[in-house]
Amino acid sequence: MNIDKQDQPRQPLLPNTAASRLGILGGGQLGRMFAHAAQAMGYQVAVLEPEAACPAAQVAEHHVQLAYDDEQGLALLSRLAPRVTTEFENVPADSLKLLATGGFVAPAAACVSIAQDRLAEKHFFTRCGLHTGVYPAPHWGIASEEDLKSVNDDLLPGILKTTRMGYDGKGQVRVRNREELHTAYALMQGHCVLEKMLPLAYEVSVLVARGVDGEAVVYPIAENVHRDGILFTTLAPSPNVSPEVARQAQKAALDIIAELGYVGVLCIEFFVLTDGSIVVNEMAPRPHNSGHYTMDACDTSQFEQQVRALAQLPLGSVRQHSAAAMLNILGDVWFDGERQREPAWDRILAIPGAHLHLYGKAEARRARKMGHVTFVASSMELARANLRSACVILGIATPESA
Known part of the structure; x- marks a missing residue:
């Protein structure tokens, strides 16, 4: 059941020309990092986002400040950019359909629609399980x-x-x-x-990307720890996953993205159970928080990969050259009790292998994603030790699993 159009020959939109513009629905931090990657490759970026001071609009060349379903806004975005993607899954699928009538949209509305509905997503995973052998709970x-x-x-x-x-x-x-x-x-x-509820040992993310011609690549398995429902840390490659589970999860991810006929970066979360079996949990039709480590530890970041897929260029290498431990930075670290203060970024950046990424959000609020720090090292043991050192500096309690 390939729900998208059949694989097509690539029609590359080359960088550094008058037409080299890429569009994005959504102005959050994922849009900001996508824009940075696109600009580094010679593209201009147009963002459709109703919020004035959003992270992506701070760096994009064009900001269409209208609602995601505003027809005039969508028409303007389509004129500005012949290729359009989205940075989060809750944009109206109808907006993606409308944009697709005048240009190339990836991922397609049909793929995003499945990810927007948990029950539809589970039904889709169940159908995929008939040949992947990996099912939802x-x-x-x-x-x-x-x-x-x-x-x-x-x-x-x-x-x-x-x-x-x-x-x-x-x-x-x-x-x-x-x-x-x-x-x-x-x-x-x-x-x-x-x-x-199943006996969960840990959660892993599989980041996979696919081009319009069917070319697909899959990144190393990343292991996630959540706190209060929000991603806390990601370790890549996963220190706990066995070679067999890694192979099974990566194969299932490649089968799922092919079944969707998907174009772009897709993140699929799996639960590894205490008996060593895996179940598929959910997917995000976009670059993902757990894939941020690729910016500093892989040949091709997830954002550059999204640019390549959208521009219909060859996909990049997913080789991971360094062990990586990513720490999500929430607005809580700006607060010492009720007193607000700026975190000690100078001390964080003194830690070997630390890469700081802040998202340009003016107001720090508790539980709000403000940035992340990735620690790269020659071994996972060293990367984790450096992450724990950062937690001490920032006043973050660190579980043993980090």
């Missing part, structure tokens, strides 16, 4: 009281999630029994999906 869609009554006891305890607009731990709650399930569903309302 047991689950049940709930859109009515009748669906609620039909929940199988085997799905409890579980996690109830809204089918749409959930991210960074939002839109989900753990439920241990039917009483908690009924209470949670009454609060959430609308369409939800209940997932069975």
Whole structure:
């Protein structure tokens, strides 16, 4: 079931010409880093984003300050840029469809639509599992009281999630029994999906990219630690994954991206269970927080890879030349109790192998993603030690898993 158009010969949009412009829906930090990568390669960037001082607009050559579904804004973006992508999955799929009538859009609206709906995503993963052998967790869609009554006891305890607009731990709650399930569903309302809780050992991300001609590459496995539903650290390559699990996850990711007929960078999260088996959790149709390590530790960053796919250039090497430990920087580190202060970036940058990336957000707020630091080293042991040193400087509690 290839939902996108069939693979086509590349039609490269070469850099450093009058037409060398790439467009992006969304003005957040992923758009900012995409713009940096595009500009380094000789492209101009146009951003459609309603917020005035967004991170991407600070660096892009063109900022269309209108809503994602504004037809005039979409028409202007299409005129400015013949190739358009998105930096987050919750843009209206109809906007991507409209842009595709006048130019090349990657990823396609049909691919983004699947990732926007957790239940549709799980149905898609289940179909893929027939030939990948990797399935999502047991689950049940709930859109009515009748669906609620039909929940199988085997799905409890579980996690109830809204089918749409959930991210960074939002839109989900753990439920241990039917009483908690009924209470949670009454609060959430609308369409939800209940997932069975499984014995999780750790989570990994597989970053994969595919060109319009079907060429595909897959990055080394990255291992993630979350805190309060938000990514805390990423270690790459994963220190715990076995060669067999790595092979299985990477093959499943390549099969999934081919089944989608997807063009661009796709991140797929997998759960590794305590018995060594894996289940597929979710996908993000864009570069991903857990792939930031590629900016400093790989031949080709995830953002350069997205530029290459969108411009229909050959994909870059995914070779990882250094071990990497990435620390997500939230707005909390700007606060000492109730007092706000600037973090000691000079001390962070004195740590060997530290690469600081701040996103240009004017206001630091607790739980807001403000930047990241990647520590590259000759070994994972050294990269992790340097990450722990940074946590001490920034006042961040460090779990053993980091």
